[in-house]
Amino acid sequence: MTDLAWIEGAITAARPQAMAALLRYFREMDAAEEAFQDACLRALKTWPKNGPPRDPTAWLIMVGRNAAIDAVRKSSRNTVLPPEELLSDLEDAEAEAAERLDGSHYRDDVLRLLFICCHPDLPATQQIALALRIVSGLSVREIARAFLVSEAAMEQRITRAKAKIGAGEASFEAPGPIERAERFAAVAAMLYLVFNEGYSASGKAVEARGGLCDEAIRLARLLLRLFPAEPEMMGLTALLLIQHARSDARFDADGDAILLEDQDRSLWNRKMIGEGLALIDKAMLKRAPGPYQVQAAIAALHARAAKPEDTDWVEIDQLYAVLERMQPSPVVTLNRAVAVAKVRGPEAALEMIEPLGARLDGYFHFHGARGAFLLQAGRQADARQAFDRAISLANTAAEAANIRQYLDRVSADAKKTSS
């Protein structure tokens, strides 16, 4: 049973760890990629014949390393490893060899590989493209499709990004606790970017980019397996799972976005929500709250409400207040105002967002939310103005269409009052 589908799955699964270990050996991205490619080719040749190795990742690392070492004829300085044809379950030489592969370094290897992709000089889109290419092993064509650019343009972008990171700058020593925490934060932010790249897609792009959400979750789970006691990693993974659980309910038949309140909650993926809730439960035991855990907890409160009116807005308001303290940002305050409007009414929400006007004046969602609060407060004329401003700032046709629904409501209300 070593069919091609299985081999493909095993290689995909092994890629982040194998690439990460090979990068530690070669300290050079292109060499690591070449070695990994080489190992994959040999796997395709050997595995169907000898059966699958017990530890495909260790196999790929060893064979990749050997192949590269052979190629540069450095064998005298390295331990001679058995050729891959001899590595089979029968001999179990592999288990012993895997032992020699510094298993304990795996976790920091993977973290480092992801961290290298988060180079601060790289714009977010390049970080994402690089991570998808190097860590996930997506083809340039697949990545280009997700970003709606030509293959040649994406190839160039990735080449330039690779040149910039140079791979040599990240330390190859095992990181200390502070450095590890810093790497963690950068990597978590990057994974969230990958996720949002998929999550923010609408219309036709959903098909091309939806896979990025799954990929971000896969990498988050991988990191969590390597660092099982990191509460923020639990929080991030939970947040991604709960958000992604809604994907079947987020768009109507025309591909237009459906607001959380109006979504058919029976379409939410209960399995993903369940896993998200389980992770939040675990994270809470650590008593070390962080922004991802708080955001996951907010998402969880929405997920727990069977009907929109069951939503615990008081708790959501409080959680946003915590998030505001941890990560002050006008966008967080704007989100909090939505909860405040539910709990204390639209006037309180308007009061809360008033000071944000200067900073969020060019932000579509600010004017959309403000219009909705004004409408609730019965100030139709002001609401209309806010909605008009929102439409002028809309990034997509779907966003504009959404606001037009509100405007129609204003007009309908106006007609009612005048007749």
Next chain:
Amino acid sequence: MLYAILCYNQEDVICAWSKEHEDGVMQKLGVVQERLSREGRLGPVARLMPTTAATTLRKDREPALVLDGPFAETKEQLLGFYVVDCDGLDGALEIAKDLGKANPGGSYEIRPIALFQPGAFSGAVGA
């Protein structure tokens, strides 16, 4: 005689499955399960969440220690189990082979059950 069929596989491989592949496997497993069910040979079935959702309680000390992750770090992880009723090991192996054809890869541990209490759940219970 009751046997537990404990399902071990590499979790990171399963997590890398596409939705189509996953749906295909579940559909094929469903066919086997339905047949076993009709024959009255299938008891409780459980699919476990990924080990990242697991917590371990070390109770050999006081106070007990709560640890993150699964009890054992293994190359293949315990991902689910079946309880089946058959005359002997031959029958249990045959069932395991049928399930294995529907879901290749990994291993099944076939373990005779010493004590079984069906519990109070009825019907499928989700997360």
